[in-house]
Amino acid sequence: MEQAEFYEHDVTPAPNAPNLVQSSSAMWGCLGCLPHGDVRAAFRRGTSPPTTKGVLVKVHILDQEFLGIPHAIASFLVEARDGPILIETGPAGVQERLEQKVRALGFEPNEVKHVLVTHIHLDHSGGAGYWAARGSTIYVHPVGGPHLIDPSKLLASASRIYLDQMDYLWGTTLPVPAEQVVELGDTTCEIAGLAIRAVQSPGHASHHLAYLFGDRLFTGDVAGCRLPGCEYVSVPGPPPEFQLETWLESLDKLESLTPSKLYLTHFGEVDRPQEHFARLRRRLQDCSDFVYQNRHLSPQALMGAYQEWDRREAGRWGVEGEAYLAYEKANPSYMSAQGIGRYWAKKLSSSSAS
């Protein structure tokens, strides 16, 4: 199907016994896998963590065609031993299209029993309630879980940013029943017969998870944005949680996993992770420096200056015209000006107070 890509690679099947297993690896600490509500009994703990090397897995990239724009937001469908796993739902407004694409791959939507979201920004998990209504279990960081169950605060804060554009951008977000939410920290667990490592990776959002399937890493927003056919890496730094230092630490952590490929929600496959991480580190530092150097501007003037600078930076990589507009849809630069501006305001006020 259009935009679907197919890969096979080695990922070891998880051990037979447990449905969901908490990693015993000290390296990863242990928030573990915590079923929300009273379904804990449905999960048994194993004595050893499943490994992540071994069976063939197929990964399909599903273009949500968000607002009619190609390559702005992706979901990924992984064919695992015991059925399909969806990574990222996109916003509620793309649900119908996404279901069509799942069907085109030969699956009924109610066969998607497992949906992993990297964080709870609406372009990543806004459709979770619809998948839950189809019977899916939704996997999310513990900080994000309560906001999927009761999205009212999330929607109220998004409404303050997007005003009357909420419906147009995101559609109608539905809550997820608590018993269908499983909260993951840094852990390795078995999902649909596959050993999957959830990796806490803050910086873009404090509750961000990346997911490692074998040597393939699904990065949400922590690996930035890079659209197909382009080399430019843009930084998604919306308010309120951009944090340069923790983001750089997250990149070190992700790189230490030595993935062979990255899958970016904005957008698609990156096959030279080291080069990509190096570029993103430089971009993060440059974006932060630019905002610091322009910290005396009003918020409005900073947004304008940042947008102009970002456009020039993209132009240095040959990203112009329509291609730049696609970047702006996937990751509006004015949002990063706000988010990085907020980061510096907090940092400077706390250092002057101390």
Ligand SMILES: [Zn+2]
């Ligand atoms: Zn995000």
